[in-house]
Amino acid sequence: xxxxxxxxxxxxxxxxxxxxxxxxxxxxxxxxxxxxxxxxxxxxxxxxxxxxxxxxxxxxxxxxxxxxxxxxxxxxxxxxxxxxxxxxxxxxxxxxxxxxxxxxxxxxxxxxxxxxxxxxxxxxxxxxxxxxxxxxxxxxxxxxxxxxxxxxxxxxxxxxxxxxxxxxxxxxxxxxxxxxxxxxxxxxxxxxxxxxxxxxxxxxxxxxxxxxxxxxxxxxxxxxxxxxxxxxxxxxxxxxxxxxxxxxxxxxxxxxxxxxxxxxxxxxxxxxxxxxxxxxxxxxxxxxxxxxxxxxxxxxxxxxxxxxxxxxxxxxxxxxxxxxxxxxxxxxx
Numbered sequence: 607x608x609x610x611x612x613x614x615x616x617x618x619x620x621x622x623x624x625x626x627x628x629x630x631x632x633x634x635x636x637x638x639x640x641x642x643x644x645x646x647x648x649x650x651x652x653x654x655x656x657x658x659x660x661x662x663x664x665x666x667x668x669x670x671x672x673x674x675x676x677x678x679x680x681x682x683x684x685x686x687x688x689x690x691x692x693x694x695x696x697x698x699x700x701x702x703x704x705x706x707x708x709x710x711x712x713x714x715x716x717x718x719x720x721x722x723x724x725x726x727x728x729x730x731x732x733x734x735x736x737x738x739x740x741x742x743x744x745x746x747x748x749x750x751x752x753x754x755x756x757x758x759x760x761x762x763x764x765x766x767x768x769x770x771x772x773x774x775x776x777x778x779x780x781x782x783x784x785x786x787x788x789x790x791x792x793x794x795x796x797x798x799x800x801x802x803x804x805x806x807x808x809x810x811x812x813x814x815x816x817x818x819x820x821x822x823x824x825x826x827x828x829x830x831x832x833x834x835x836x837x838x839x840x841x842x843x844x845x846x847x848x849x850x851x852x853x854x855x856x857x858x859x860x861x862x863x864x865x866x867x868x869x870x871x872x873x874x875x876x877x878x879x880x881x882x883x884x885x886x887x888x889x890x891x892x893x894x895x896x897x898x899x900x901x902x903x904x905x906x907x908x909x910x911x912x913x914x915x916x917x918x919x920x921x922x923x924x925x926x927x928x929x930x931x932x933x934x935x936x937x938x939x
Contacts, residue, residue: 620639669726669905669908670699687901695909702717711729719745722745723745727741737758737759748908769800780936784845785812787848822848826852828853832853832860851880874891894929895927907921
C-alpha cells in the first residue's frame with residue numbers, strides 16, 4: 607500500500623500538521639523535528655501529493671507559457687530559456703500553442719485557469735482588451751514581444767525595428783541599392799516592427815528607392831515561395847532581407863535550385879540568428895535575437911510577480927538586437 611502522511615507522522619511521533627509544516631518549509635518547526643521528519647519520510651520513500659499540497663498552499667508550482675507555435679528552432683530556444691529559469695526555481699512548465707488563431711488562444715488561456723500560478727504569453731492576438739476578457743482575474747502574467755499598448759502587464763520585447771534598420775544599413779554600406787524584403791504575418795506585432803524598420807531605413811538611406819516587399823508568414827514554405835518569385839524576375843534586387851531566418855533559409859533553397867549563387871548573384875539576410883543559420887551554406891547574415899535570454903528574463907519576472915503579489919507590474923523591457931555578418935552577404939559590384 608502507498609505510504610501516507612499519517613505513516614510519517616506515526617513513525618516520527620508528531621502530528622500530521624507538523625509533518626505538513628516540515629515538508630513545506632514552515633518556520634514553526636524546530637530543526638531537530640524537521641530533520642527527524644525528513645529522515646522518516648526518506649526511509650519510507652514518502653512523496654507528498656501535489657494536489658493536497660496545492661490545496662494547502664494555494665500554489666500549483668507550475669507556470670504556463672502560451673506561444674503562437676511550437677514548431678521550429680526559435681520556439682525551441684525560447685522554451686529552453688523559460689525551462690532553465692523555471693527549473694532553477696523549482697517550477698514546472700506547462701506549454702500550449704494558439705497556432706496563430708485567436709479562438710484557440712482564448713481557449714488555451716481559459717484552460718490554464720486553476721492549473722498554473724502565472725502565465726507567459728506570446729501571441730499576435732494579445733492586446734489589453736483580449737487579455738482582459740480571457741485572462742483569469744488576478745493571475746500574474748508577463749507578455750513577450752507584444753503590442754506596447756498594454757501597460758498593465760510586464761512585457762519583454764526585442765528591438766525588432768532597430769534590428770531591421772541595422773540590417774538595411776549594413777546592406778547599403780556594402781553597396782546594395784536594390785533591397786527586397788520578405789515580410790512576416792500581417793497582423794503579427796514583431797513582423798510589423800521589422801517591416802517598419804526596413805521601410806524607415808530604406809527611405810532614410812536611399813531616398814526615392816522603391817520598396818520591394820514580398821509577403822510571407824514566418825515559415826520556410828513562404829520563404830521558398832518568395833525565393834521562386836525573386837528568381838523569376840527579369841530585374842532582380844541585389845539583396846533580399848527576410849523578416850526571420852526560417853524564411854531566409856526557404857528563400858535560399860529556391861534561389862539555389864534556380865541556379866543562382868548566394869551571395870554572388872544575390873545577397874541574403876535573415877533575422878533571429880537561430881542555431882541552424884550558422885550551419886547553412888553559405889552561413890546566414892542575420893540579426894541576433896537573445897532568444898534564450900528573452901525566455902529566462904520573462905520567467906524570472908513572472909516568478910517574482912507570483913512570489914510577491916504586490917510586485918509592481920507593467921514594466922516594459924526592450925532587449926537589444928545585434929547584427930551578425932556572415933558569408934550570405936557580400937559587397938555589391
